[in-house]
Amino acid sequence: MLTILDTHLLNATSRHDLRGWQRFALEFLYFGIKNARACLFVALFFASVLLVPRSGLLGLPRYDVLLLAAIAIQGWMLWARLETLDELKAVCLFHLIGFALEAFKVSGSIQSWSYPDFAYTKLFGVPLFSGFMYAAVGSYIVQAWRLFELRIRHHPPYWMAVLIALLIYANFFTHHYIGDYRWYLAAAALGLYARTTVIFRPLDRDRQMPLLLSFVLIGFFIWLAENISTFWGVWRYPNQLGAWSAVHVSKWSSWSLLVVMTFTIVAHLKHIKARIHVPD
Incomplete structure (x- = not known):
């Protein structure tokens, strides 16, 4: 079923007859469908977050059930050839990067947030499923790259992109x-990617937008997902321990910067690097 959908999305019939609002409406519809399809791992994982009771299932704590669900989803995507082995390696790297950050943030000396429930698969106070939340961002970018046939124009030199990504990650610590x-890092990224545009195909014509805008938009939707997760008690910030409150909007900027770092990792995949233009 997904193979049929992907074939349709990637081989849309040319619609030269479409004009005006009709073209806008159809392209916007396909833009939404492709984004939803790219969010396959995200959607299935967060469906698990919402559906698994806080008490767990079949005697297993909730965090352990979520870990099994995440592994099953990832394994199925690889088996169904929805992700390649190289792409899976990149997703695993996101998992490790995310877990290291989580372990630091929940440590006794920092306590930026906490995972209040018991789990057998907790390490340094962090349930192992948490790394998949970061991997989900990488999975989305990988899937979107294929479905939208993305190309990047005026990408900065790779060493500069890697340097700013490392500094962004280091700043979280x-x-x-x-x-x-x-x-300051956001301003540096703004200057670095100021000329960079992403070319994408929602239907049968290429469209383009500033790459920086895509970073901000993805960061916004991650911030929304974070609000949902904290509302359901998957983790809690200190100010949410008594009663839930919305995650501070400043986290939006943090997530947008994390997207910059994630994008830099994805951009080094061989089949993706071929679609990136770096000016001489």
Whole structure:
């Protein structure tokens, strides 16, 4: 079924007869469908988050059930050839990066947030399923790249992109000790990607938008997902321990910067790198 859908999305019939609002409406519809399809792992994983009772299933704690669900979803996507082995390696790297960040943030000296429920698969106070939340972002970018036939114009030199990505990741740790340089890094990323555009195909024609705008939009939807997860008690910030409140909007900027880092990793996959233009 998904193979048929993907074939249709990637081989849309040319619609030269469409004009005006009709073209806009159809392209917007296909844009939404392709994004929804790219969110396959995200949708299935967060469906598990919403459906698994807090008490767990069949005697297994909720966090352990979510880990099994995430592994099953990832394994099925690889088996169904919805992801390649190289793409899976990149997704696993996101998992490791995310887990390291989580372990630091929940540590006794930091306590930025916490996972209150018991689990057998907790390590350093972090349930192992949590890394899949970061992997989900990478999975979305990988899937979107294929479905939208993405191409990147005026990408900065790779060494600069890698450097800013490393500094962004480091700031998530160091801001607890030497100050938060998030906005300086955001300004550096703004200058670095100012000329970069992403070319995508929602239907039968190429469209383009600033790559920076896509970073901000993806960061916004991750922030929404974070609000849903904290509302359901998957994890909690200190200010949510008494009663739930919305995640502070400043987290949107943090997620957008994390997307920059994630994009940099995806951009180094061989079949994706071929679609990236770096000016001489």
